[in-house]
Amino acid sequence: MTKKKHLTQRQNDRIAGNQQKRLDRLAQKAAKADQQLEQAAFADAEPGVVISRFGQHADIEASDGTITRCNLRRTISSLVCGDAVVFRRTLQSQGTIDGVVEAVHERKSVLSRPDFYDGLKPVAANIDLLIIVSAVLPALSLNIIDRYLVAAETMQIKPLLLLNKIDLLSDSQRADVEQQLDIYRKIGYETLLLSAKSGEGMAQLDQYLSQGTSIFVGQSGVGKSSLLNNLMPEIAAVTQEVSDVSGLGQHTTTVARLYHLPQGGQLIDSPGIREFALWHLSDDEVSWGYREFRPWLGRCKFRDCKHGNDPGCALHHAVDTGDIAAERFDNYHKILLSMAQDKPAYL
Ligand SMILES: Nc1nc2c(ncn2[C@@H]2O[C@H](COP(=O)(O)OP(=O)(O)OP(=O)(O)O)[C@@H](O)[C@H]2O)c(=O)[nH]1
Ligand SMILES: [Mg+2]
Numbered sequence: 001m002t003k004k005k006h007l008t009q010r011q012n013d014r015i016a017g018n019q020q021k022r023l024d025r026l027a028q029k030a031a032k033a034d035q036q037l038e039q040a041a042f043a044d045a046e047p048g049v050v051i052s053r054f055g056q057h058a059d060i061e062a063s064d065g066t067i068t069r070c071n072l073r074r075t076i077s078s079l080v081c082g083d084a085v086v087f088r089r090t091l092q093s094q095g096t097i098d099g100v101v102e103a104v105h106e107r108k109s110v111l112s113r114p115d116f117y118d119g120l121k122p123v124a125a126n127i128d129l130l131i132i133v134s135a136v137l138p139a140l141s142l143n144i145i146d147r148y149l150v151a152a153e154t155m156q157i158k159p160l161l162l163l164n165k166i167d168l169l170s171d172s173q174r175a176d177v178e179q180q181l182d183i184y185r186k187i188g189y190e191t192l193l194l195s196a197k198s199g200e201g202m203a204q205l206d207q208y209l210s211q212g213t214s215i216f217v218g219q220s221g222v223g224k225s226s227l228l229n230n231l232m233p234e235i236a237a238v239t240q241e242v243s244d245v246s247g248l249g250q251h252t253t254t255v256a257r258l259y260h261l262p263q264g265g266q267l268i269d270s271p272g273i274r275e276f277a278l279w280h281l282s283d284d285e286v287s288w289g290y291r292e293f294r295p296w297l298g299r300c301k302f303r304d305c306k307h308g309n310d311p312g313c314a315l316h317h318a319v320d321t322g323d324i325a326a327e328r329f330d331n332y333h334k335i336l337l338s339m340a341q342d343k344p345a346y347l
């Protein structure tokens, strides 16, 4: 979306109508689930981890490794993949539902993204490493990388830049990509180049994955699920070719899911996104999210400097002296511009 949305009254009415229908349906489902819960008898409470969340249900893994499909108590306002919970199994199976999530532990970290209609939505919780997956098919986008890095800095989750599909690169393309990734290495980010297809470089990835919980994020079609399949062939996650027509992925993975890696560590595969929006952040937070800008922030001649063509701009000066990469500065302005343009009206 590049233009601000101006909806007609009729469109607004229709959206409101659809939202009401959706709410009614959810309320009916919740009431039915509550009824089932009241009739059920439960075992003692036990700790668990959310493997996957869909609609009103979640798959919860217990410490013995078993997975129980659970309803959620209505007091639970938010539950995502990676959440640590307290749950109870039903003593007798209730159809497909065999338990209930009673409570959620406080999150160590949470990856959220703003949704045009639903506001800020959590995607996954308790993540230690945000693995930003890119490829050259779909085309490498430094803008998307920058957006994820700003988010990682804001959420204080360590990022790792992973470039997949290096088997597709010619020598000159490889040199080109290395140059682009150098921008990030210079400012202290770690990078990995590998191929889920040929297996080249996969061993280096193991070292990152074996500690804590990691999540694969990035555009659709960059090969997140293919990487998972390389690591755990028995999972056989569904993958799909990048469209010949658009050059984009086909949004194959639809829900985030957590896996236990045989070599230790947990990995969450998540659905690809078209654009990682940052509407929920202020301009200042975005500036701070560019880690190499920090020494220069507050040093501009004018306090309200927009770092555009303002005279005496410290950031501009740093770009001129080569301390800040022009590509990063350019993307920074693009991000601020798109935040102002695409913001939903309710924000
Ligand atoms: N040449 C090559 N192709 C790859 C590689 N990794 C993945 N692919 C292909 O890229 C396409 C997309 O892969 P997926 O794993 O479905 O991508 P994804 O990131 O999970 O996509 P979403 O689930 O839509 O977010 C498939 O056709 C894969 O076979 C690689 O290392 N090299
Ligand atoms: Mg996928």
Ligand SMILES: [Zn+2]
Binding pocket: 300, 305, 306, 307, 308, 310, 312, 313, 314, 315, 316
């Ligand atoms: Zn400035």
